[in-house]
Amino acid sequence: MNPPPADPPSPLRMPRGGPAAARWDRLYETAREEYLDRPGDPATARRVLRGLDRFQRLTLGYRTCARLTAAAFGPARRPRVLELGAGSGRLAYGILRAHPTARVTVSDVSPRVVAELRAGPLGRHPRARCEVLDATAIDAPAGAYDVAVMAMSLHHLTPDGVVALLSEGTRVARTLLLVDGWRHPLYLAAVPLMFLTGGPAQAHDGLISLRKVYSAAAVRTLAGMCGAPLTVHTRFALPGYLVVTASRSSYAPATADSRLRTRK
Ligand SMILES: C[S@@+](CC[C@H](N)C(=O)[O-])C[C@H]1O[C@@H](n2cnc3c(N)ncnc32)[C@H](O)[C@@H]1O
Numbered sequence: 694m695n696p697p698p699a700d701p702p703s704p705l706r707m708p709r710g711g712p713a714a715a716r717w718d719r720l721y722e723t724a725r726e727e728y729l730d731r732p733g734d735p736a737t738a739r740r741v742l743r744g745l746d747r748f749q750r751l752t753l754g755y756r757t758c759a760r761l762t763a764a765a766f767g768p769a770r771r772p773r774v775l776e777l778g779a780g781s782g783r784l785a786y787g788i789l790r791a792h793p794t795a796r797v798t799v800s801d802v803s804p805r806v807v808a809e810l811r812a813g814p815l816g817r818h819p820r821a822r823c824e825v826l827d828a829t830a831i832d833a834p835a836g837a838y839d840v841a842v843m844a845m846s847l848h849h850l851t852p853d854g855v856v857a858l859l860s861e862g863t864r865v866a867r868t869l870l871l872v873d874g875w876r877h878p879l880y881l882a883a884v885p886l887m888f889l890t891g892g893p894a895q896a897h898d899g900l901i902s903l904r905k906v907y908s909a910a911a912v913r914t915l916a917g918m919c920g921a922p923l924t925v926h927t928r929f930a931l932p933g934y935l936v937v938t939a940s941r942s943s944y945a946p947a948t949a950d951s952r953l954r955t956r957k
Contacts, residue, residue: 705853707911707915709876709905709911710876711911711913711914712910712911721904722904722905725901727897727898728740728897728898740892740894743891744891744895745780745899746780746783748886748890749845755784758784759787761842761870762784762788763788763791763792765839765842769839772794772795774795774840774842775800775833775840775866776797776843776844777800777801777826777831777841777843777846777862778802778828778843778844778845778849779810782810782813784844786818789820789821797820798821798824799815799821800825802825802828803825807823810823811823828846828854828862829857831861831862834865835864835865836867836947839866840868841870842869842872843870844872845874845902847912847935847937848874848905855907856918859915859916859925863923863939863940864921864941868938868940871912871937871938871939872930873934874934877933878903883899884899884903887899887900906935907935909928909937912927912937913927922941922943923939924939924940924942925937925939
């Protein structure tokens with residue numbers, strides 16, 4: 694008798710280490726929630742974002758992400774950038790400062806985070822606008838941006854959320870750039886520094902993040918499940934980043950009619 698047919702691959706069953714993740718990697722993975730993902734505790738979430746901001750500045754994380762974003766928009770004269778999961782918004786601010794013709798939509802899924810962005814310097818910046826956007830269902834027309842960038846946030850999405858992000862990000866932007874931690878337990882060595890920059894709350898979220906980040910193999914496999922044919926490159930960047938670029942061959946920039954209005 695023939696064996697029953699294998700179940701088709703499903704993003705719901707994708708381990709963070711990828712389809713061929715070792716047993717230790719599956720045990721290392723955690724389902725624990727970060728404070729950032731708990732809507733009921735805004736004070737702690739704010740502390741985590743402040744700590745992450747210090748950590749990113751200290752480790753030159755924003756500078757690395759801004760450089761990668763600029764490489765992705767290339768020679769565009771007036772680059773249109775969408776930042777997803779912006780948190781403190783400091784990456785967007787760095788891009789605006791370094792590129793005087795760039796326009797940036799700074800977004801996050803959390804209305805509280807976006808309210809704080811609007812109340813800060815980005816809310817008054819003539820080339821920025823702040824929006825509540827879910828990275829897995831982006832409310833923007835196709836081809837509206839040159840680059841959509843998401844830094845340090847990919848691990849907040851479930852595997853089916855990653856599939857949706859890859860599909861949506863490459864629909865609205867010529868290049869989708871994802872930067873997150875590199876999956877390896879050696880990076881647990883960064884947790885004491887997280888404690889120093891953001892106290893127990895950031896150490897808690899940092900430890901969970903390191904155990905939730907996706908491997909390059911997981912992202913590539915999820916990209917293959919997203920329905921649209923994508924060109925995906927994954928690589929390691931120092932000191933410990935996974936860098937993903939994804940694009941669709943069918944990408945076409947938005948026409949003047951469908952382009953986003955430039956309201957704030
Ligand atoms: C760890 S913080 C990273 C913040 C910032 N990018 C940085 O590098 O400091 C993750 C952010 O992603 C946001 N986020 C989580 N799920 C999201 C989603 N589905 N769409 C957009 N943003 C999301 C959270 O609200 C949070 O602000």
